Amino acid sequence: MHQQTIFIGSLNASIVHPREVFKEAFRRSAASIVCAHNHPSGDPAPSKEDIDVTRRLVECGKMIGIEVLDHLIIGDKKYVSLKEKGYM
Incomplete structure (x- = not known):
C-alpha cells in the first residue's frame, strides 16, 4: 500500500486530472485505488464537481483496469464516502 499527494488545491478549488491520479497507480502496478480529499470548510458534503470528478475517475479506471x-471527503471530524452515498 502507498499514499501519495497528487494535487494541492486552493481554499475552494482544485483541478483533478485522471492522468495524474492514475500515473502513480501505474508506477506501483496497483489493482485499485482509494481517493481522498479534504474540504477546508469542515463540511464534507460532496459538491457537484466532486461527484463529476469521481464518476470520471471511475470510468477511466474501468478502461485501464x-x-x-x-x-472519501474529509471534513471537521467527519467524512463522506461517495461509494456509500451511491455516487460510484
Whole structure:
C-alpha cells in the first residue's frame, strides 16, 4: 500500500486530472485505488464537481483496469464516502 499527494488545491478549488491520479497507480502496478480529499470548510458534503470528478475517475479506471474503490471527503471530524452515498 502507498499514499501519495497528487494535487494541492486552493481554499475552494482544485483541478483533478485522471492522468495524474492514475500515473502513480501505474508506477506501483496497483489493482485499485482509494481517493481522498479534504474540504477546508469542515463540511464534507460532496459538491457537484466532486461527484463529476469521481464518476470520471471511475470510468477511466474501468478502461485501464484500475478499480476506484472509494472517494472519501474529509471534513471537521467527519467524512463522506461517495461509494456509500451511491455516487460510484
